[in-house]
Amino acid sequence: MRERSKFTILHLSDVHATTGELLYGQVDGLARLRQVGEYVVAAGVTPEAVVVTGDLVQRGHSAAYENVDRALRDLGERVGAPVFTVLGNHDSPRHAAGLTGHMQGHYRATTVGDLRLVLLDSSSGSLDPDQLVWLRGVLAVPFGMGTVVALHHAPIPSPLPTLSKIGLRDPRLLAHALRDSDTRLILAGHYHHPMNGLFHGLPVAVGPSLAYHQVMNAGPATVSGHDFAMFSLVQVTADQISTAPVSLQAGHPLFSTTVPPLTSTSHR
Ligand SMILES: [Fe+2]
Numbered sequence: 544m545r546e547r548s549k550f551t552i553l554h555l556s557d558v559h560a561t562t563g564e565l566l567y568g569q570v571d572g573l574a575r576l577r578q579v580g581e582y583v584v585a586a587g588v589t590p591e592a593v594v595v596t597g598d599l600v601q602r603g604h605s606a607a608y609e610n611v612d613r614a615l616r617d618l619g620e621r622v623g624a625p626v627f628t629v630l631g632n633h634d635s636p637r638h639a640a641g642l643t644g645h646m647q648g649h650y651r652a653t654t655v656g657d658l659r660l661v662l663l664d665s666s667s668g669s670l671d672p673d674q675l676v677w678l679r680g681v682l683a684v685p686f687g688m689g690t691v692v693a694l695h696h697a698p699i700p701s702p703l704p705t706l707s708k709i710g711l712r713d714p715r716l717l718a719h720a721l722r723d724s725d726t727r728l729i730l731a732g733h734y735h736h737p738m739n740g741l742f743h744g745l746p747v748a749v750g751p752s753l754a755y756h757q758v759m760n761a762g763p764a765t766v767s768g769h770d771f772a773m774f775s776l777v778q779v780t781a782d783q784i785s786t787a788p789v790s791l792q793a794g795h796p797l798f799s800t801t802v803p804p805l806t807s808t809s810h811r
Pocket residue numbers: 557559598631633733735
């Protein structure tokens with residue numbers, strides 16, 4: 544039975560799905576979406592929501608949206624949770640219009656149980672004035688356990704010199720819109736390396752990428768990618784937030800021991 548007081552988000556980002564050819568000859572975003580579903584079910588994790596923070600397809604591969612949409616619906620059925628997407632700089636708002644959940648634009652607010660999700664469209668690199676006005680209106684009324692805001696471009700910079708200036712353009716506008724609201728957490732992607740931080744006092748969880756990861760020591764003028772697929776498990780309760788990055792690739796376990804089920808009074 545699911546714990547109602549604990550809200551688990553399966554946070555995926557930067558799928559970079561392609562059609563016709565695999566990304567860099569070997570990365571299959573659609574296959575990785577299937578792998579995530581298998582992994583999460585095997586782990587016994589039962590998320591309340593799946594949030595995908597953009598770059599659903601690789602730029603120029605807009606024909607992949609149909610397959611991405613199907614793969615995300617399959618993933619949602621597999622893990623038993625609704626799937627929500629935002630768009631990244633590789634995404635095409637026009638071609639993404641066929642995605643499940645697309646409204647007049649690709650930003651919207653929804654609720655899952657006691658939590659509100661606000662999904663923003665930063666595919667242009669910034670949040671346009673209409674969206675910011677809409678956001679302030681949505682957040683004017685608090686909801687339940689609070690709000691999780693999801694967008695592609697993180698409002699805080701990456702520590703890598705090559706990525707330090709590619710975050711959300713003019714993040715002060717977002718800070719202004721979120722001020723005094725019930726926002727608990729900001730989920731983002733874009734950097735292809737996991738990162739946690741604070742933005743005007745609000746926790747920011749930059750999810751790892753499902754497609755490839757930054758070679759962190761590639762050099763001050765070089766961007767390079769490892770073939771390494773990760774996602775994140777985010778937990779929100781009334782008074783706690785945690786993020787746990789998980790890698791799809793792993794070696795053989797060093798050990799394996801069966802453990803008895805935990806009771807509310809037992810400690811491990
Ligand atoms: Fe990306």
